[in-house]
Each structure stands twice: as C-alpha cells, then as structure tokens.
Amino acid sequence: MGEPFLADFAALSRIGATPGGGVDRQAGTAEHGKARRWLVEWFGRHGLRPVVDRAGNLFGTVEWVPGRPYVLAGSHLDSQPTAGRFDGAYGVLAAAHAAVSLRREVEAGDLVPARNLAVVDWFNEEGARFSPSLMGSGVYCGTLDADAVLAVTDARGVTVEEALRDSGFAGTGTPPAAAAAVEIHIEQGRTLEDEGCAIGVVTGNWTARKYAITVHGDQSHTGATHMADRRDALVGASRLVLAARQLTGSFEPGQLLASVGRFTVEPNSPVVVPARVRLDVDLRSQEPDVLEKAHQQLMAEIAAVDGDGEVRVSIDSASVRPSTAYPLEGVELAEAAIAVTGLSSRRMLTMAGHDSVNLKDVVPTVMLFVPSRNGISHNEAEYTADADLLNGVTALTSVTERLLAIDLAGDLGGT
Structure with missing residues (x-):
C-alpha cells in the first residue's frame, strides 16, 4: 500500500x-x-x-x-x-x-x-x-x-x-x-x-464565531483633505484589527484565538483616503463562556469605533459554530x-x-x-x-x- x-x-x-x-x-x-x-x-x-x-x-x-x-x-x-x-x-x-x-x-x-x-x-x-x-x-x-x-x-x-x-x-x-x-x-x-x-x-470541536464587517468612511484626497475633515475607513478598520488581537489578552493563555483573516480596502489607491474596508473576524475557544465574553467585548469595541463619529461600522453577517x-x-x-x-x-x-x-x-x-x-x-x-x-x-x-x-x-x- x-x-x-x-x-x-x-x-x-x-x-x-x-x-x-x-x-x-x-x-x-x-x-x-x-x-x-x-x-x-x-x-x-x-x-x-x-x-x-x-x-x-x-x-x-x-x-x-x-x-x-x-x-x-x-x-x-x-x-x-x-x-x-x-x-x-x-x-x-x-x-x-x-x-x-x-x-x-x-x-x-x-x-x-x-x-x-x-x-x-x-x-x-x-x-x-x-x-x-x-x-x-x-x-x-x-x-x-x-x-x-x-x-x-x-x-x-x-x-x-x-x-x-x-x-x-x-x-x-x-x-x-x-x-x-x-x-x-x-x-x-x-x-x-x-x-x-x-x-x-x-x-x-472548538466553538467559533465569524463576522463579516464593513467600515464605511468617505473617499477623499490624501493630499488635499484636512485631517479634521477626513472620514478614514482604514483607520477605523485598523482599530478593529488591533481590538481583535487584544481580546486574547483578556483571558488565560490558550483560551481564545482571534484573527482578521481577510481585509479589503476600497478604492485602494495611494492618493485616496479609503471609503470602505471589509474585514472578516474569526474568534474561537474551547469554552463557550469565554467566547461569549469575547463576543461582548468585540461588540463594545465596534460600538466605540462607530460611536466616535468618524466612520460607520456595519456587521454584514455573523455566525456561530457551536462546540x-x-x-x-x-x-x-x-x-x-x-x-x-x-x-x-x-x-x-x-x-x-x-x-x-x-x-x-x-x-x-x-x-x-x-x-x-x-x-x-x-x-x-x-x-x-x-x-x-x-x-x-x-x-x-x-x-x-x-x-x-x-x-x-x-x-x-x-x-
């Protein structure tokens, strides 16, 4: 054989x-x-x-x-x-x-x-x-x-x-x-x-939560738009990437996995402030209670980014694969x-x-x-x-x- x-x-x-x-x-x-x-x-x-x-x-x-x-x-x-x-x-x-x-x-x-x-x-x-x-x-x-x-x-x-x-x-x-x-x-x-x-x-199997998220900003000129007037979707999305990683520090080592696996910037031009960023967030844990706490923390981070007024955040889809x-x-x-x-x-x-x-x-x-x-x-x-x-x-x-x-x-x- x-x-x-x-x-x-x-x-x-x-x-x-x-x-x-x-x-x-x-x-x-x-x-x-x-x-x-x-x-x-x-x-x-x-x-x-x-x-x-x-x-x-x-x-x-x-x-x-x-x-x-x-x-x-x-x-x-x-x-x-x-x-x-x-x-x-x-x-x-x-x-x-x-x-x-x-x-x-x-x-x-x-x-x-x-x-x-x-x-x-x-x-x-x-x-x-x-x-x-x-x-x-x-x-x-x-x-x-x-x-x-x-x-x-x-x-x-x-x-x-x-x-x-x-x-x-x-x-x-x-x-x-x-x-x-x-x-x-x-x-x-x-x-x-x-x-x-x-x-x-x-x-x-471990429990998994997956989210498709879009951060909405306003497209504008990187060289002509004053900072106070910018609605930079990439900045808001970057905050969510870091937030997902930082979630793992709220739990004992090995209890939570968190990643952003896909990140799409539009229009993705070197002289344009991004108008939209789409990202996929993946959270996993052996313990359902840990994952639920991580979910609530992620929702709070999304609300904070959305509430600051520069960008708007939408959760396009969310799914749970139970353990x-x-x-x-x-x-x-x-x-x-x-x-x-x-x-x-x-x-x-x-x-x-x-x-x-x-x-x-x-x-x-x-x-x-x-x-x-x-x-x-x-x-x-x-x-x-x-x-x-x-x-x-x-x-x-x-x-x-x-x-x-x-x-x-x-x-x-x-x-």
Whole structure:
C-alpha cells in the first residue's frame, strides 16, 4: 500500500503546485477542476463509480448491498490561495486507498459488509473563494440551502453555479445516503508530534464565531483633505484589527484565538483616503463562556469605533459554530480499530473546522488526525512525514472496515 499511495499523493500534489512547494486549488477554479478530474480517472481505474451532486460534492461509490446506505470516507481537494499540499487532499486520497483495500477484502471473503462505501471530496471546505466554508457538506447535511449556495459569488462576481460549470463539476446526481462518516486529516497543530503519538481521535470541536464587517468612511484626497475633515475607513478598520488581537489578552493563555483573516480596502489607491474596508473576524475557544465574553467585548469595541463619529461600522453577517461532541461510540470504535494495528492514539479536540463537524450532527462520525510538522498549516511549509501519512491510511482502513461491518448507533438512513 505504501509506495502506490505516496506515488499517487505526489501526482495529485503536482496539480496546482506553487513555487514554494504548496498548492493553489481554490474551489471551482481550473486547477481545482484538474485535481477532481484526476480523482475521477483514479476512481475509474479502481472500480469506483463517480457521482457529482448539485452542490458539487464528488463521490466515488462501491455498492455491495443494494438499497443499504453508505459509509462516507473523505475530506476535500480545494485549498487556500497559497496552501500546503496535505490539508484536505491527504484525507481524500487516504480514503480512496482505504476503499480499494477494503474492496479486495470483500472480494476475498475476508469482510462481509453490512453497508456500502463512498469516497467523498466535499466542495469548498476552505471557504477561500466562496463563503461560507464547509459549503458542500453543509448542503449535504441540510444546514445550507442548495439554491442559495449556487448563487453565492466570489470577489469577481462569479457564482458557485458558474464556477462548478466552468470547472466541469456542475452535478445533478443523487448523493449516497449515509449510515456513518469518517474523515482523516493532518492535525494542523503540534500535539501529536510533541507527544510522539501516531493518531489523534477527535472528541469534539472548538466553538467559533465569524463576522463579516464593513467600515464605511468617505473617499477623499490624501493630499488635499484636512485631517479634521477626513472620514478614514482604514483607520477605523485598523482599530478593529488591533481590538481583535487584544481580546486574547483578556483571558488565560490558550483560551481564545482571534484573527482578521481577510481585509479589503476600497478604492485602494495611494492618493485616496479609503471609503470602505471589509474585514472578516474569526474568534474561537474551547469554552463557550469565554467566547461569549469575547463576543461582548468585540461588540463594545465596534460600538466605540462607530460611536466616535468618524466612520460607520456595519456587521454584514455573523455566525456561530457551536462546540459539540463526536459520538462516544465512534471514538471508542476508532480507538479499538487503531489498537489492532499497533499504532498509538490519543483523544483530542479539533480547533479548526472540518466537514466532519457538519456530518457528526447528522450521522455517527469519526474524525482522525495524523501529525503535522511543527503544527504548520495553511502555509506552503505544511508537512507530514511519509511514515505518518501511511500510518494514517492504515488507521483509516481499520476504522472504516469496522464502520462497514458494525452497527454504529443504528443506520440513520441518510440526509
């Protein structure tokens, strides 16, 4: 299994490769489409039937028990603009190789499946080009409306529907109904590496609050407008950037994460006082009470900037992703399956969001991690050693085998 997986991963990583050793495969772009076509061709060579649903999710299915639901195994191929090559793509390819191994077991009579299997590449997990993130899995799970998602536009006004069509993945297929789901991913932190542990078994996700904010000023001439007459949107926005960072100092170290991830200045000319600045604020905590206090403090900072009179601040959208647990039965199943392989494991939370965060609210779901070198992610320097990648494929295969054969809190019948 080792060499074929590593060769396939190297081939996939060349699609959308960046000079710094990462990838740029934003959702619905030409490079994303090339990576997905590569996967469809891989499905064809290995006996998996491709299905693309209306939200652009790509499935490779293996049906053993007609009429029975599926175990969904996978992650995502889309990326950030300058991203590492492991985030998401590793989980899709690991699931694909696990599926082929398990199909061989079934053909040899070593596994009698109670349900079917689908490898999945969820559309727009990252949310870099289109917002929100976790888009395809959100439609699958019913938390997002397909029509509304297809109408979402990127910064250039291209809709999701147009991007899917242009990249060759505007689908009309019926997605496979799920009995359970499993995702493996790089940790994007350094706990596993620091502890020398092979596999993380995720027990729950951090709570996250996300805000899209616009600071409104008045466009004017940088060389002719008196300071007293300026309504500088960039100054007000800068105050909010600093306020978000300073929020973390109100709590114990490690309790709160706060960032401004996107910052758009208009008209962005060197001789124009900015008229508008749009920014996305991201707050996260393991503790809901901490996040609620941080939210109230952020609202107070926004009110202060708005109330000073120079600019006006609007909150265009705000969302909360609550902290919820992965099913304990799935955690215990994963630990038992991993123990059989001889690999070490530990329980842990995920600070980042993943498609499995959506899935666990609909079907029994397992989330696994492999180590990340120095915890680096969303960066071209992102790295996971070959041995850790292969350990993850082994663990995922063992977990998926049990999900195929063992009733996990009953078959919930799909979405």
